[in-house]
Each structure stands twice: as C-alpha cells, then as structure tokens.
Amino acid sequence: MKMTALALAMAACCTTGAQAQGISDDVVKIAVLSDMSGPYADTAGRGSLEAARMAVEDFGGSVGGKKIEVVFADHQGKADVGASRARTWFDTDGVDVVVDLNNSAVAMAVYNLAKERNKLVLTSGGASDTLTSEACIPTAIHYTYDTYAMASGVAHAMLEKGKKDWYIMAVDYAFGKAGAETVTNIVSKGGGKIVGRTNFPLNASDFSSFVLQAQESKASVVTLVSAGNDTINAIKSAKQFGLMQKQTVAPQFMFIQDVHSLGLKTAQGLTFATAFYWDRTPETRAFSQRFFERMGKKTMPSMVHAGTYSAVTQYLKAVAATKTDDGPAVTKYLKSNKIEDFFSQNGHVREDGRMVHDLYLVQVKSPEESKGPWDYYKVLATIAGDQAFRPMADGKCGFVKK
Numbered sequence: 001m002k003m004t005a006l007a008l009a010m011a012a013c014c015t016t017g018a019q020a021q022g023i024s025d026d027v028v029k030i031a032v033l034s035d036m037s038g039p040y041a042d043t044a045g046r047g048s049l050e051a052a053r054m055a056v057e058d059f060g061g062s063v064g065g066k067k068i069e070v071v072f073a074d075h076q077g078k079a080d081v082g083a084s085r086a087r088t089w090f091d092t093d094g095v096d097v098v099v100d101l102n103n104s105a106v107a108m109a110v111y112n113l114a115k116e117r118n119k120l121v122l123t124s125g126g127a128s129d130t131l132t133s134e135a136c137i138p139t140a141i142h143y144t145y146d147t148y149a150m151a152s153g154v155a156h157a158m159l160e161k162g163k164k165d166w167y168i169m170a171v172d173y174a175f176g177k178a179g180a181e182t183v184t185n186i187v188s189k190g191g192g193k194i195v196g197r198t199n200f201p202l203n204a205s206d207f208s209s210f211v212l213q214a215q216e217s218k219a220s221v222v223t224l225v226s227a228g229n230d231t232i233n234a235i236k237s238a239k240q241f242g243l244m245q246k247q248t249v250a251p252q253f254m255f256i257q258d259v260h261s262l263g264l265k266t267a268q269g270l271t272f273a274t275a276f277y278w279d280r281t282p283e284t285r286a287f288s289q290r291f292f293e294r295m296g297k298k299t300m301p302s303m304v305h306a307g308t309y310s311a312v313t314q315y316l317k318a319v320a321a322t323k324t325d326d327g328p329a330v331t332k333y334l335k336s337n338k339i340e341d342f343f344s345q346n347g348h349v350r351e352d353g354r355m356v357h358d359l360y361l362v363q364v365k366s367p368e369e370s371k372g373p374w375d376y377y378k379v380l381a382t383i384a385g386d387q388a389f390r391p392m393a394d395g396k397c398g399f400v401k402k
Contacts, residue, residue: 044100077106097330144311152186207233
C-alpha cells in the first residue's frame, strides 16, 4: 500500500509538471512588434499584422483547444520603445512569442529580454546578420532574410558582370553597419574593391550630397544598404542627378512596395535578391491575392509579410506538435523539422537560429514588359539557401558548439 501511495504521488507530481509545461494561461498569445507609422511601415507594419492574423485564422483560431490571440504595437524605430513594450508583454500580458521586429536595433533590445525570460522571438522583419552572430540567443529564429544574404546575392551578380569598383551608401544604424561590412567582405573576396562609403541618417530628407559623393567616386556600382523610404528617396535622387546613366545602382534591400512607389520607368533594370515574389508560383499567387484583398487591394505582400505569415504558421504547428507554448521547447521543435510552404523552399533552422531557405535573384521589368499593376519582377535565378546565407561556422554565436 505504501508503495502504491508513493507511486500515485509520483504520478501526480509528474502530471502536474506536464500540465505546467502545457499552454500557459490557457491562451497562445502572439505579439507583432513593427514599424506602424515610420519609414518601414509599408513593407511591414499593418501588413505584418494582417499576415499574422491570416495565419491564425487559417490555423483555425485555436491550438490544442486553446484560443490564439494576436496583439500588436508600434516600436517607432526606437530600441527603448520596443524594449519597453516587449517587457510589458512578457512580464504582465502573457505574450508567448514576438514576431516581425523590422528594425535591427529594436530586435537586439528585445532579444536581451527574451533571453532572460526564455521567450521565443521570430524575427521576420529585422535584417542585421548580427542577430545570428554576436547578438544570437537560444530562443530566437531569424526567419526571412539578413544583410549577408541580400548583400551576397547582389554582389555576386554584379561581380560576375565585371563590376569591380563599389561605393557604399548605408543607413546609419545597426542594419546599415552590418550590411556595409558584409558587402565589403564579399566584394573584397570576389576581387573587387570599395572606393568609398557614406553613412546617412534613418529617414533622411535630402540625399543630394550623398548621391553627389557617390557620383564623384566614379564607382561602377553604388550599392544602397537601406530599406523603405530611404531606398526610394536615394534612387529618386540618383535618377535626378543622372547617376544611374553611368553607374549601376544596386540596392541590397528592395521591396515590391518600393518598386511600386518609384514606378517602372525609374526602377526598371534594378537587380537584387529577394526572399519572396508574389507571382512566382500558384501557391504564392493564392496567398498574395488573399492578402491583397485584406489590404483593401492596395498592396501585394512584401517578403516581410509573407515571412511573417509563414513564421506564425510554423510556430503554431510547433505548439500543436509539442503541446506547449514554452519557448525553448517550441524552438527545439522548429530546429528539428524542415520548413516547407509557399514561402520557404528547402527551409531548415540552424543551431544559431538562422532559418535557411532559397532566395531569388530578380530584375525589375520595363514598363513595356509589365502586363499590369504589381507585375514587376523577372526571376533570373534561384539562389540556394546554403549559398545565400553566411555559413554558421563564420559567425560568432556564443552558444553554438564549435
């Protein structure tokens, strides 16, 4: 009898532990932290929120019999604002996972909090490859793209065309600095050289002086390490000053919203890498048309939007499989299973948190080639993920086994 009682007590103890490892607070809470009003709002922002909501709805609105909730906030492009919001989410509001983080400085601030609390972060918007190097944490997955992959795609394409002299125009914060360093290394290894570099402030109002410096360098390639309005305004200024007549402008980060804003007459011929194009396959078209309707027929999804939908969907699959929203447990599952969907081909998550998947080299069509609104890209090549993303061995992630 004593042994039976002891066995029952042990069973009860273990059952209690298993329940504690289940769905916390009886709800799976997903938080979208994005730029809702600033320079990157069009490529992430409300679109990321809608993509997350679509993923939840498509999953059925619940997982393991527990409700799924989506909350959101505007980080305003400020690390302290993003960190403050994330701290409240983690400590008070019961948020289980944060997605998007389309500002690398904000992402790094949130990573520090997530590490302390064993919370999962799915960075579908942030770009700096430092997030899987010096800033890596065990419970973060860098999902959509990074500065290394985008720089690698465009640099190799230009170097193969014999364009060896490069000038860098980079936005002056973590994302720009990481991208500038990456392209410098890739160009140097490819036999080219950097002949100059200019750093400009986020959301700069006037690019004339920066463009004139690039023009004076006579570099065969002027690469832009920026995104959103900064990229759009830099290209407009380059067109205005005639830089694009004699020098190739190669943006490292170009979104379909940027092309739409510029118009094909200005953007035609631009070549760059992308993680997603809406008109590539029947599956990408099906998702994109639904997203287009959700967004009032105003925009097709960017790669951040598609990446956010995919990340949330894969997260919910992991929660269903593990029967818990515990950060480390879900992360372990995601790192142990392939990720294949309309967004990710040949996808898998490395130990350092980098989600490796195929990218695409595209070129913007001319007005004559386009068949209508949003028909903007020619897919020139598929870039295998293992070639596009930085090898894990070359990173500096502290918890990765050497």
